[in-house]
Amino acid sequence: MKKSSVYRLLMTGAILVVALNTWMVGRALNKLFTTQGWLSQTLDVLSHTENLALNMRSADSAVRGYILTGSPTFERQYRASSQGVFAELDQVQRLTADSATQQQRIGFLRTRVAAKMGTLDSANAMRAGNSTGPIEPALLEPLLTDFPGGGQSVSYAISQIESEEHRLLIDRTRETKNASQEVWISFIAISLLDILLIAAAFEQLVRAHRSHLQIAEGAASIEALNNELTRVNTELEGRVQERTQALAESNQELEAFSYSVSHDLRAPLRTIDGFSLALMEDFAENLNDEGRDYIARIRNGVQRMGMLIDSLLQLSRVTRSEVHRERIDLSQLATLVFDELAAGDPDRKILFIAQPGVLAQADPRLVRIALENLIGNAWKFTSRTTDARIEFGSDVREDVTVYFIRDNGAGFDMQYVDRLFTAFQRLHGDRDFKGSGIGLATVSRIIRRHQGSIWAESELGHGATFFFSLAA
Structure with missing residues (x-):
């Protein structure tokens, strides 16, 4: 040929x-x-x-x-x-x-x-x-x-x-x-x-x-193909720009929506805070120390709820915002969270053990929310346990620092562990332990934003241990 x-x-x-x-x-x-x-x-x-x-x-x-x-x-x-x-x-x-x-x-x-x-x-x-x-x-x-x-x-x-x-x-x-x-x-x-x-x-x-005519025909054919490619590329770029613009507008609308939600949620809190302040200022002489302490706790709770609203709104935008890392003392933060729980329920006696000097590079506000959920769960699920104990500490596994929250409470069946960090999935009935079903999903989201991982180990009736890492 x-x-x-x-x-x-x-x-x-x-x-x-x-x-x-x-x-x-x-x-x-x-x-x-x-x-x-x-x-x-x-x-x-x-x-x-x-x-x-x-x-x-x-x-x-x-x-x-x-x-x-x-x-x-x-x-x-x-x-x-x-x-x-x-x-x-x-x-x-x-x-x-x-x-x-x-x-x-x-x-x-x-x-x-x-x-x-x-x-x-x-x-x-x-x-x-x-x-x-x-x-x-x-x-x-x-x-x-x-x-x-x-x-x-x-x-x-x-x-x-x-x-x-x-x-x-x-x-x-x-x-x-x-x-x-x-x-x-x-x-x-x-x-x-x-x-x-x-x-x-x-x-x-x-x-x-070949003759110049054949060369021209071949060039024209090639040019037509290139023009078609250019047209397709131009259309694709236009669609990408449209999607980018739509995403930017959606983000702006979400910011405005978050502000509106924040305002609506704060309205009843301001009412509670205002009436509590009025009680404190106008009727203080009619209250004993205990009554004034209760009112102070109400106001502190309202203010804490306001901060929690801000945190939840920020958490809803966490996938779009940067994680602001700084060096924090997790031992001190965990102890502070436990002390707040103990102050809210002084009749309970729980042994809390925190390994001293556990440090990490992380966003302090988001990590506090994570610890509040994890330690709060440990507090809740040890409510029916004699000699209840909650422990916070850290360990090194395969050159990675792993932090843990351990309790000796109700525990859970490991065959359902895959549902543990899914929103609205609860392993205990509401009659046994109250809860919203979103706490661990929130924790998982925070840990992922730190490029870390979270998992749990437990035995029914013998407590649970939650492990998590925070990539540097």
Whole structure:
């Protein structure tokens, strides 16, 4: 076979491969845009469920504030929050219309929301009918419960929806990443093939001494392919810029939303703090030392709650913010957390052992939140243990400093350890030990932000040990 024929075959094959690769690029781009659309929808669902939960808490806080003060401001706040609850619920139902399972969960959530809002309306009406006098707590207690009618709470119903969406978020994020990799691989492959095609074209032109017309035709063909690549690249860059701009706008909206949530949560705290201060200033002579101490504790608790709100809001943005590391004394911090727990429950006798001089490079505010959750859990789960003991210390494993919180409390079954750091997953019933189910998930998130790891070891009835590391 002549060399010219070989080169023709090579050129034809290269062109066919380029055409195939171009089709693959288009297919990969279409897959990328589709998966990004599903990912955006999942994020929207999670955003609206968070808004729904916040509106529910705001409505509950407003009713409590209205009952406490009788202020019309709280009643207006309650009405606005109630409208927000149902508006967000409609948005969630619309966005999950493609999932029959989620639609069933939303149907259940509507029944729990209706039950909860019904009890809040009743509490509101009770205050409206008695605008000045006190209301018997026994009458209010069933109206302000988180479990109206004895069923599951609204938070539980929301968590079921969010759990499914978080699963979808993980799957769709992985699919988006895979689609993006396919696009880049296709672009690289077609670029390499273009280079080979150009080289083969020039080689054929030099060996065959083609006419200037044939050279022009070959150059025009190559230019057309390059223009197509340039167009595709330009479109992709435009979409990337649009996504970047959308992300920046979403971050700004989230900051504004966080400020609004912070303001709404602080409103009832300011009411408590204000009335406590009024009691202290105006009725101090009518109170004994113990009474004044109680009021001081109330004010300290309110102020601590305000700080906790700030911490939780900051934690919600932790994935977007930097971790501010500094050298801290974990032994001192752990002891301080334990002393605060002991002061809040002076009747309990617990032996606390803290290894002295345990230092780390970490964000002190976030690490304090983590220790409050870990030591708080140890305090809670040793409540039924005789000679309760909590221990804090550190060890070196494979050249890595590992810190631990150990107790001799209730412990847990290790077959469920994979659920331990998942939000709203609890290994003990609420009748045995109260809890929200998000504490260890919060701890896990803080440790990950420090590029560390966290795990637990336990035996049912023989306590638990939580280990974590904080990368330098």
